[in-house]
Amino acid sequence: MKTLLIVYHSRTHTARLAALMAKKGADSIKKSLAVEHQILLKQAPEVTLEDLLNADSYLFCAPENLGTLSGAMKECLDTYYYDVLGKLEGRPFSAIIGAGTDGSGALRQLRTICTGWRLNEVVPSKILLTQADTPETIQAPKVLTKEQEEQAWEIGATLFALMA
Template identity: 60%
Template sequence: MDANTKTLLVIWHSRTNAAKLAAQAACDSARKIRQELGQQDEIIMLNANEVTLDLLLQADAYLFCAPENLASLSGAMKEFFDRFYYDLLGNVEGRPYSAIITAGSDGQGALRQLQRICTGWRLNEKVPAIILNTASQTKEEILAPKSLSAEQLAQAAEVGGTLYAWL
């Protein structure tokens, strides 16, 4: 890989598939733009549990995709941030990022939490984060596997494509 090759790292967690679908739509869009531009940049999509410190340090931009659970980030995504917070502190300043939060009704608590962590890392929110509302209110709806509407997938794709363009 030459020095001009950039890496977009898409980190996701999902129990019900919504955040994973959003991450995939974002990656697909970024890969389409990469192909149109004839670039060789890397676009890597990983579950939060699979991410390594080396990958985080080598990445040039980050997209975080996670559900809101009980008004905060899902436990696995919070664990990801806990695991790497101090190792990245002072080592990733200024890198672009964005976020996609999937939520049953609100999503603001998880988004605020994620943005505060990224502020601590001094990341640059180049593309405004979005919240995709799945309108899940009952226990059955909350626990059920999710799908996203075509509009929601398009919103996720726009975030991924635009963040890639910042590379």
């Protein structure tokens, strides 16, 4: 049985909501294809070495914090970086970055890690902008727009379909 691993970290809900929408997309394809593959949704601090090694495809959903990948997501990837090095080559991945006005720094950092692991970005990653640019709006809980929900759904659905 193949596994799509969706790893997320979120403080103000953007990345969590994106991960949940991606899972809905993957669940929809799973149902329509009637396959036994699994979708594993985990918060970054809960991910284990076995989760990473046993997954066939990956979706990383995280916020950008101060121009870089969120600390909890970075810690997850740092913890297992060398343990999985040389063991994941060619596996597909994508990413969704939640950001106020940019997001490119976090996506660049995540792509660098995935390049080191020799993962293949088969579905273009997305940056979901919330336009939060003041202390109050940055820290406030977020909601996704309909378009952002659809983008996250599509990424999850496509990653799952490519495993089938």
